[in-house]
Amino acid sequence: MFGLGALRRRFAHDPGPARRDVAGLGIAPSDIDELAALATQVAAEYGPSSPAVVSATLTRLLRRQVPVRAVQPAQGRCLGGLQFADGTVVLVRGRHAGDLGKVAAGVHFGVVRLADFHAACGAVTLELSYGTHRDELSALGITQPV
Structure with missing residues (x-):
């Protein structure tokens, strides 16, 4: 039938040896959770700043001739956010x-449009x-409308 060890592990807070040593790396489940959270954070921070994402978004804005509606302040010298009409x-x-x-x-005085952009060496101008x-x-990054 069922061994008592399996039942004890199921109801105890000890994850057991199989859960403690994930993939033979000796990583605790709490560490796996922390690493997964860090990976999500890195993806969230880098994803919108990827030159491919920036280029794809600028291509859409250029093709649709979406005008700039505002310049938002950002933290840092010479940094700002260009807010386009689509958000x-x-x-x-x-x-x-x-x-x-x-x-x-x-x-403030007229219409500002994206005339062109250039992507080279991992940078987008x-x-x-x-x-x-x-x-x-x-261009350093993109925030899509919510």
């Missing part, structure tokens, strides 16, 4: 201290046009 926010870094201020003024001005910003 997408692209975290950007200006090349110079006043770049984001110029784009914000462009949004976007080109914005407003009036007769063109500015280049480095």
Whole structure:
């Protein structure tokens, strides 16, 4: 029938030797849970900043000619968020201290559009046009509308 050891392990808080040594690595279940949480956090942080994700999102914004509606402040020097009309926010870094201020003024006085973008060496540079001005910003990440 059933051995008492199996029943004791089932009702005891001790996970037993099979659960203690996951895949022969000697990793405790609590460590597995912690590693899974860290992996989820890394995926959440890196996923939106992946050049492939940024490029795909910018391709959609460019194809649909979605205008920039606002420049949001971000923590850090020369950092900000470009909020597009569909709710997408692209975290950007200006090349110079006043770049984001110029784009914000462009949004205030007219229509700012994504004119083009370039992806090279793991970095994505976007080109914005407003009036007769063109500015280049480095794209760092994407936040999709909720």
